[in-house]
Amino acid sequence: MEAIQNHFFNDLSVMLGRSLRHIFRSMDTVITVTIMPIMFMLLFVYVFGGAIQTGTDNYVNYLLPGILLIAIASGISYTAYRLFLDVQGGIFERFHSMPISRSTVLWGHVLTSLVSNAISVVVIILVALLMGFRSSAGVVSWLAVAGILAMFTLSLTWIAAIAGLSAKSVDGVSAFSYPIIFLPFISSAFVPTESMPEAVRAFAENQPVTSIVEAIRALLSGQPVGNDIWVALAWCVGIMLVAYFFAMRAYKKRV
């Protein structure tokens, strides 16, 4: 009897190639994902920005980390959507009835989410540069920023996987991302938390977005990062582990 070999990397590259084609053939999804955060950025910088006291003279610098998080939070809903279509359309079942490494069916989507969100992040940073964003960060700091954003993307992508695997309708698939998109508004992403009422402030200062935003902001402006980066990473890893656990449960229900 021939042994079944493990084809993990071959299968993963096929799955990744497939879903990368999906995003490169429908660049409109990338545009949709980047346009809303860019509009927010324009709105906050040129409309509200004059009235917001952040203690810095460059509000674009202050704002950018939060805008990037909003972009990622809306970007992952497309991962949920693509996963949902696979499950509904039957190609999921075809893959699972084939002699492949099964987990690659999910990992292909997860890695594609990293790539497509990286594209949106780069686009938004380019727009921010046009609007006056400047950074004194060195290569190491930029790598750290990229690392935090990648961790954030991964943790949210696994939440998206839960939605994509368990949703009953297309509307249900994207609904989960709205609360996540709004989290940055109740954080230090747009205004310092000192101006908020006590209860809101307590929430804002202790939710994951604030520590992630503060860590990225410090890295980009060449300030000492302090504890924020560890708190931020702990949040990302924690969310990722919990979401991964529930995504796997939803996945096992499907197969």
Place this chain on the structure above:
Amino acid sequence: MLNNSIQVKGLQKSYKQLQVLKGVDFEVQKGSIFALLGSNGAGKTTIVKILTTLLKHDGGTAAVNGFDVASKPDNVRQSISLTGQFAAVDEILTGRENLIMIVRLRHLQNPRQLADNLLKRFGLTDAADRRVATYSGGMRRRLDLAMSLVGKPQTIFLDEPTSGLDPEGRIEVWKIVKELAEGGTTVFLTTQYLDEAEQLADRIAILHEGRIIANGTLVELKKLFPPAKVEYVEKQPTLEEIFLAIVGKKEEK
């Protein structure tokens, strides 16, 4: 044993309280076409899912190509392919890309060559580089079947392969199924169209309320009925025959 591609004994499956399969038994001979008939919700798709390792059963045993589906799912997957109720094709990829993807997932050499051969065989060469989203229903089904033939699996599962197809599309699928069986492939198909089973199957089993209530060749099943009475009826063409005559296609038998 070796003459049977599929062997099912006392198969049981429940979804929560609802018992869908209450002890299903049947065997499918190598190289034959086996049709499972049943009304909607009878559990046909549940049986297909269990046999293709997509679903675990609660009781009884099932073996495909000599491998137990519960303990040797990898070997089963190596030797089968599944064409589900909905054409499982990737709409954003082209027809050729879909086939190459499946060839690579089956870990075979020369993906391009294999894909081209199948495209030719299924009359999709001209459409090979178009996105599947632009294909008609019949073309999608053809591509779907072509994808199932990659790697020449010993047993093929077709879950309602002609639902949603126009008459020409159905006849095309029938022709392909017959060719497959002639080439030695075992075909397991479910259908709710009685004429489809009559046209294709060597053996027909009827699934009703969780059990197989009849199983045999068409001739055997006909014997279950009282002997035929001779009646004189004017032969009217069926609407299908009229349709096919008008569109100028000949039904191939």
